[in-house]
Amino acid sequence: xxxxxxxxxxxxxxxxxxxxxxxxxxxxxxxxxxxxxxxxxxxxxxxxxxxxxxxxxxxxxxxxxxxxxxxxxxxxxxxxxxxxxxxxxxxxxxxxxxxxxxxxxxxxxxxxxxxxxxxxxxxxxxxxxxxxxxxxxxxxxxxxxxxxxxxxxxxxxxxxxxxxxxxxxxxxxxxxxxxxxxxxxxxxxxxxxxxxxxxxxxxxxxxxxxxxxxxxxxxxxxxxxxxxxxxxxxxxxxxxxxxxxxxxxxxxxxxxxxxxxxxxxxxxxxxxxxxxxxxxxxxxxxxxxxxxxxxxxxxxxxxxxxxxxxxxxxxxxxxxxxxxxxxxxxxxxxxxxxxxxxxxxxxxxxxxxxxxxxxxxxxxxxxxxxxxx
Amino acid sequence: xxxxxxxxxxxxxxxxxxxxxxxxxxxxxxxxxxxxxxxxxxxxxxxxxxxxxxxxxxxxxxxxxxxxxxxxxxxxxxxxxxxxx
Amino acid sequence: xxxxxxxxxxxxxxxxxxxxxxxxxxxxxxxxxxxxxxxxxxxxxxxxxxxxxxxxxxxxxxxxxxxxxxxxxxxxxxxxxxxxxxxxxxxxxxxxxxxxxxxxxxxxxxxxxxxxxxxxxxxxxxxxxxxxxxxxxxxxxxxxxxxxxxxxxxxxxxxxxxxxxxxxxxxxxxxxxxxxxxxxxxxxxxxxxxxxxxxxxxxxxxxxxxxxxxxxxxxxxxxxxxxxxxxxxxxxxxxxxxxxxxxxxxxxxxxxxxxxxxxxxxxxxxxxxxxxxxxxxx
Numbered sequence: 027x028x029x030x031x032x033x034x035x036x037x038x039x040x041x042x043x044x045x046x047x048x049x050x051x052x053x054x055x056x057x058x059x060x061x062x063x064x065x066x067x068x069x070x071x072x073x074x075x076x077x078x079x080x081x082x083x084x085x086x087x088x089x090x091x092x093x094x095x096x097x098x099x100x101x102x103x104x105x106x107x108x109x110x111x112x113x114x115x116x117x118x119x120x121x122x123x124x125x126x127x128x129x130x131x132x133x134x135x136x137x138x139x140x141x142x143x144x145x146x147x148x149x150x151x152x153x154x155x156x157x158x159x160x161x162x163x164x165x166x167x168x169x170x171x172x173x174x175x176x177x178x179x180x181x182x183x184x185x186x187x188x189x190x191x192x193x194x195x196x197x198x199x200x201x202x203x204x205x206x207x208x209x210x211x212x213x214x215x216x217x218x219x220x221x222x223x224x225x226x227x228x229x230x231x232x233x234x235x236x237x238x239x240x241x242x243x244x245x246x247x248x249x250x251x252x253x254x255x256x257x258x259x260x261x262x263x264x265x266x267x268x269x270x271x272x273x274x275x276x277x278x279x280x281x282x283x284x285x286x287x288x289x290x291x292x293x294x295x296x297x298x299x300x301x302x303x304x305x306x307x308x309x310x311x312x313x314x315x316x317x318x319x320x321x322x323x324x325x326x327x328x329x330x331x332x333x334x335x336x337x338x339x340x341x342x343x344x345x346x347x348x349x350x351x352x353x354x355x356x357x358x359x360x361x362x363x364x365x366x367x368x369x370x371x372x373x374x375x376x377x378x379x380x381x382x383x384x385x386x387x388x389x390x391x392x393x394x395x396x397x398x399x
Numbered sequence: 400x401x402x403x404x405x406x407x408x409x410x411x412x413x414x415x416x417x418x419x420x421x422x423x424x425x426x427x428x429x430x431x432x433x434x435x436x437x438x439x440x441x442x443x444x445x446x447x448x449x450x451x452x453x454x455x456x457x458x459x460x461x462x463x464x465x466x467x468x469x470x471x472x473x474x475x476x477x478x479x480x481x482x483x484x
Numbered sequence: 485x486x487x488x489x490x491x492x493x494x495x496x497x498x499x500x501x502x503x504x505x506x507x508x509x510x511x512x513x514x515x516x517x518x519x520x521x522x523x524x525x526x527x528x529x530x531x532x533x534x535x536x537x538x539x540x541x542x543x544x545x546x547x548x549x550x551x552x553x554x555x556x557x558x559x560x561x562x563x564x565x566x567x568x569x570x571x572x573x574x575x576x577x578x579x580x581x582x583x584x585x586x587x588x589x590x591x592x593x594x595x596x597x598x599x600x601x602x603x604x605x606x607x608x609x610x611x612x613x614x615x616x617x618x619x620x621x622x623x624x625x626x627x628x629x630x631x632x633x634x635x636x637x638x639x640x641x642x643x644x645x646x647x648x649x650x651x652x653x654x655x656x657x658x659x660x661x662x663x664x665x666x667x668x669x670x671x672x673x674x675x676x677x678x679x680x681x682x683x684x685x686x687x688x689x690x691x692x693x694x695x696x697x698x699x700x701x702x703x704x705x706x707x708x709x710x711x712x713x714x715x716x717x718x719x720x721x722x723x724x725x726x727x728x729x730x731x732x733x734x735x736x737x738x739x740x741x742x743x744x745x746x747x748x749x750x751x752x753x754x755x756x757x758x759x760x761x762x763x764x765x766x
Contacts, residue, residue, distance in 0.1 A: 049520065050521060
């Protein structure tokens, strides 16, 4: 059986379907979900639906192992978040946790089995310098960056360069906005920050509608589609959990206010295509009233929707590769003014060509030496 | 006597050969080892940690003086291995 | 394309270098053919077109990712074994993995943590070819509730002088060709059992933890190790202790409290063999 994005979502949404797979098919599923970081999520939905025990031993071994790792990571995130909150409270600053860390702190449905590589926080722009200085006095440092990268973060992006804990190597991305201000589409940040809610850990997260709106912006305005399969699964579980009319009203209001309505309708289209649950009437009405331009329809059909595919060789067809390239170009296009964009691509392609000739590892300082067991 | 609590999911064992105590912290997930410098003279009867730990427990398990037990407790509190109630 | 069956984990190998297939054949060709599922798809590839000709280097990939820097092509067969270790260590969190050799006799397992200068691999190869069962040269795979260790079907990795020593002691043993490299030293693998023997092995209870130290000037000296020291060292030598959290703590606590704990200094492996048989296996 050849797996598609659609069939993988079917399995994640109705894990009982896994009972019909052969072990060879499971092998492919495990390779693909390992790549797209959804193995442990499948463990939890299969447990929830009571079919995990009946999966083949081969499958159980891999799902169980992935779940142990995810559980430990969730524990680490809770610990790091509390430590980070306490540190910033010393200088009177409130951090709002975003994305993966926020899901874990809130213990929302999608947090079970979810792994993330860093912790994202949001602080007021006026607090940013004080926060950064205080963190750097307390064992958080940033890696030395090339001048180009430093400029990229500070001037064009919406965050300071990643902060790394000296002893624990935890990485925190501290944002002062949810989207690069240079795009001219920056969200009304005050509105986002003022929507915050306190979790039992004492750490703040965004309220449900704002959380989902941020997840939508983060996914659909991003040039990198490598984690889109997982990102859309997040959104599916979040809207299932938050479901109320009030939630949908707020979400639609946010979409109107923040100038990200195309990302919002893209998400609704993606849900219609990949989810097994119907959208509520209010969302369908919104979608019907939205006037798609020809270009928007084209990028949705040729780029965005097919690009929600795991980046695994077992999945990547020529059409999907092209879709991912279109999404990559669009993501840069909408983020940066034209002259900046040209410079950015010039840099990126120089590195890409150099790496193709000499081998990428030759210049990559981050990879470890062979462990030489 | 003051009782110190361990965060949820923590573990604490007094090793059978009286060589010391190993603590797993459910907060930081770190393991802390405390050495018993005089393994001949201590008792390995360790209290039930769900009831909390007292200074006397540490003195018995690790053959500590009153002062060094106080210092150790301060250190464990600052490292958040022990929580004060 | 070739299947490598290590008993606990199955690998599918693709290699740009043909002779790696021959090495794999010599070490693993007696494993049964079956079409069961693969745990890890691994490959050895030339990183770039130019690099094929100038100081050629080979990269190890686990599925789509390369976990470490490429190495000279002369090391290809060794890189494969190291990479397979990496796959296991980076993905197995269902069981406790301790970086150590495991030797078993009469169903009783002794684990030898891999500290630098331990001479662990020479010890494993020699004892494995002298009547012990080698459950692993690199990692003890331990069930966290029963604390039994499972056997892995792998050759023993030898370096530099120990290759010649083991060849001298066991002239009939099967060695892979030596990977020569001026920087990292020579590496070769030696087969210490065949699949028929391996397939009879059962998970075994750990009865002792022995920290060996090779010391050319010292005759066999045995120290009793405290449970605290053993706990500390074992936890730091477990690949996944930090990931397992409380489960890892409980498992290591159980192992050190139910095992004899020794540190030994030695310059003669036959004396070590006698000590292990008489004082531990009994």
